[in-house]
Each structure stands twice: as structure tokens, then as C-alpha cells.
Amino acid sequence: MNVTTEQLFTEARTQGGYLPAPVSDDTLRQLYELMKWGPTSANCTPARIVFVRTHEAKAKLVSCMDAGSNQRKVQEAPVTAILGMDMAFYEQLPRLFPHTDARAWFAGQPKKIEETALRNASLQGGYFIIAARALGLDCAPMGGFDAAALDAAFWAGTSVKSNFVCCLGHGDPARLHARNPRLSFDEACRLA
Amino acid sequence: MNVTTEQLFTEARTQGGYLPAPVSDDTLRQLYELMKWGPTSANCTPARIVFVRTHEAKAKLVSCMDAGSNQRKVQEAPVTAILGMDMAFYEQLPRLFPHTDARAWFAGQPKKIEETALRNASLQGGYFIIAARALGLDCAPMGGFDAAALDAAFWAGTSVKSNFVCCLGHGDPARLHARNPRLSFDEACRLA
Numbered sequence: 001m002n003v004t005t006e007q008l009f010t011e012a013r014t015q016g017g018y019l020p021a022p023v024s025d026d027t028l029r030q031l032y033e034l035m036k037w038g039p040t041s042a043n044c045t046p047a048r049i050v051f052v053r054t055h056e057a058k059a060k061l062v063s064c065m066d067a068g069s070n071q072r073k074v075q076e077a078p079v080t081a082i083l084g085m086d087m088a089f090y091e092q093l094p095r096l097f098p099h100t101d102a103r104a105w106f107a108g109q110p111k112k113i114e115e116t117a118l119r120n121a122s123l124q125g126g127y128f129i130i131a132a133r134a135l136g137l138d139c140a141p142m143g144g145f146d147a148a149a150l151d152a153a154f155w156a157g158t159s160v161k162s163n164f165v166c167c168l169g170h171g172d173p174a175r176l177h178a179r180n181p182r183l184s185f186d187e188a189c190r191l192a
Numbered sequence: 193m194n195v196t197t198e199q200l201f202t203e204a205r206t207q208g209g210y211l212p213a214p215v216s217d218d219t220l221r222q223l224y225e226l227m228k229w230g231p232t233s234a235n236c237t238p239a240r241i242v243f244v245r246t247h248e249a250k251a252k253l254v255s256c257m258d259a260g261s262n263q264r265k266v267q268e269a270p271v272t273a274i275l276g277m278d279m280a281f282y283e284q285l286p287r288l289f290p291h292t293d294a295r296a297w298f299a300g301q302p303k304k305i306e307e308t309a310l311r312n313a314s315l316q317g318g319y320f321i322i323a324a325r326a327l328g329l330d331c332a333p334m335g336g337f338d339a340a341a342l343d344a345a346f347w348a349g350t351s352v353k354s355n356f357v358c359c360l361g362h363g364d365p366a367r368l369h370a371r372n373p374r375l376s377f378d379e380a381c382r383l384a
Contacts, residue, residue, distance in 0.1 A: 003197060004195065009326075012229065028383070033202075033377070053383065097372060115310070118311060122315045122317075129231065129315075134197050154384070190243070192346070
């Protein structure tokens with residue numbers, strides 16, 4: 001599928017509001033089928049996703065978001081993804097990374113598990129956002145929520161914890177804010 | 193710039209070895225100019241990068257990598273990026289996120305700083321890998337190194353800690369391994 005780096009990076013914007021245009025379940029499946037191929041350490045792929053589309057699930061999610069614009073955005077967006085990380089990801093390694101005993105690198109090491117889950121689920125979060133943009137969707141990733149409430153509402157009975165939330169849909173260009181600046185190459189990078 | 197989702201996701205592969213074809217400094221600058229636009233929470237952009245290209249810097253980096261294929265890949269690749277995270281990222285927020293006092297959300301809160309740095313520097317790591325592929329580069333991200341030695345060798349006197357390392361260049365198709373499987377949509381995702 002043809003895309004442009006303008007669409008993925010230089011002209012893509014975090015949205016302040018959404019138009020009512022819907023997003024199909026088929027598009028959400030395509031999104032996963034792209035992002036799943038992004039590399040993670042030992043192919044551990046800890047990201048887990050709930051796509052919130054129904055009225056009921058949306059009401060539950062809104063009640064977990066910080067008051068204000070985060071609640072409004074989730075209310076408006078046709079879909080909001082909850083990106084979680086499976087803290088038992090290493091139980092899948094015998095299948096996902098079969099040529100060595102990678103499960104043994106993690107079992108019983110909570111600090112290593114936590115760091116690996118957060119690093120790799122967030123890497124996958126980057127793939128998710130770019131894949132969504134490749135499919136013509138606008139994104140609004142958000143960290144402003146009550147994590148304990150969100151975990152209880154959407155991941156109860158699982159080993160998954162919430163990482164971040166991302167509205168998906170078609171942004172309302174009238175509600176874009178001015179773009180924030182970025183560090184220059186020389187501020188962020190060094191050639192050695 | 194035109195790219196394809198095959199090049200970015202479905203046909204891109206983590207490389208097992210590199211051809212000697214060089215990568216220009218100009219390409220490395222273009223890579224940063226793409227990835228820098230990816231969204232982070234409160235525009236905190238904690239990722240910092242050292243691009244290792246010279247013989248001297250490469251020897252220093254090789255000595256920090258785990259013995260075996262990680263050392264060989266760094267030795268072969270024309271460039272290896274060390275992706276770090278600036279634990280003092282919040283000092284930049286008055287400039288990067290100017291419309292509120294976001295610095296105050298972090299100052300004096302080491303656990304929140306650490307989690308925010310790892311989450312967002314890793315999100316940016318995802319943007320980095322996809323941007324590199326958009327520019328026609330192959331990647332081999334790696335976590336197998338002595339973090340304390342790497343921090344001392346490349347980030348001494350700064351507030352930056354190493355996150356992961358990523359070889360960049362043109363992969364040798366003769367040294368690709370079989371592709372590891374991924375979780376299915378139904379294993380990793382839920383519609384709600």
C-alpha cells in the first residue's frame with residue numbers, strides 16, 4: 001500500500017477533536033496486521049489492545065479519563081484504543097521465539113519483566129500510531145487517566161496493565177492547536 | 193516522500209548481517225527530521241541519539257555489547273545508533289510544551305520521571321525504526337549490552353541513560369533468519 005512520509009510524520013497532527021465519520025472493524029484489523037510486524041526484543045510483543053467502539057464501553061472508558069478535553073475526545077472519537085502491556089508476555093516466548101529458552105530470561109524477575117514490558121509495548125505503541133496514520137486515520141494518544149480504574153474496567157482477570165490510550169478517527173481540522181516545537185538535530189543527536 | 197507499508201511493516205526484516213554499503217550523515221539527519229514529529233506525552237521527547245560511525249567509536253561500542261552476534265552486527269553495520277533517554281527531559285518542557293507548567297508535573301518525582309522517560313523514549317524508538325525504513329535503511333534493534341558500561345562510554349556527564357541500540361545499513365539477504373510468528377488479532381486484541 002502506498003503512503004507518504006508527510007502523512008506518517010511531517011504533516012500528521014495529534015487531534016483536538018473528531019468528526020463523526022466512522023471507522024470500520026475491518027480497518028482496526030488491518031491496523032493490527034500492520035503493526036504486529038514491528039520488531040520487539042526476543043519478539044516478546046507485549047502490547048495488548050482493546051478497541052472501544054460501543055456506547056457502553058465508551059461510557060466506561062470516559063469515566064476513567066481525566067476530566068476535561070480527554071473525556072471529550074474519547075466521547076467524540078468513533079474508536080478509542082486502550083493499549084495495554086501483558087506482564088505475563090514471557091509465557092508466550094516458547095512459541096514466539098522458539099529457538100532458545102527465552103522464557104527463562106524473565107520468569108521470577110519482576111523488575112526485568114516490568115521494564116521489558118513497558119519498553120516493548122511502547123515501541124509497539126509507536127508502530128500502532130504510524131500504522132493508523134498509514135490507514136488514513138488520525139490519532140490522539142493520551143496518558144491522562146486513572147490507571148487503576150482503567151485496569152479494573154478493561155483488564156480485570158488478566159495479566160495486562162494499561163499503558164496509554166489513543167483516539168482514532170478523522171480529526172476536525174477546525175480544532176487543531178498550534179504545533180509544538182521539537183528539539184533540533186544538534187540538541188537531540190550526536191555523530192560519533 | 194513516497195513509501196509503502198510493505199517497506200515499513202510487512203516485508204521489513206530485522207537483519208542478521210550487513211553489507212558494506214555506507215550511510216551518509218545527511219541520511220541520519222533526515223531520519224531525525226522525520227522521527228522528531230512523532231507524538232509524545234506533553235511533547236516531552238526524551239529520546240537522545242548517538243550515531244556511531246567512526247572506527248574509534250565503533251570499537252568502544254562493540255566492547256559494551258554482549259559477546260557473539262550483537263558484537264558482530266555492530267562491527268559490520270556502517271552506523272549503529274545508541275538510543276538513550278534524557279532523565280532530565282522535563283527541564284525542556286517550558287520550551288517544548290509552553291502553554292502550561294508541565295515541568296511541575298515531574299520535578300522531584302523520580303518514579304514518574306523514569307516511567308515517562310522509558311515509555312516516551314521507546315515510542316520514539318518505534319518512530320525511529322519506521323523512519324529509518326522509510327529512508328531505505330534496514331534495522332537491527334538490540335537490547336543485549338552492558339548498560340552501565342554503555343552509559344559510561346557514551347553518556348558520561350549527561351542525564352541520559354541508554355535505552356536500546358539499533359544497527360542501520362543495508363542488510364545482507366543471505367543472513368536473514370526465518371521470520372518469527374506473531375500473535376493473531378484475536379490473541380492480542382479485543383473489540384468492545
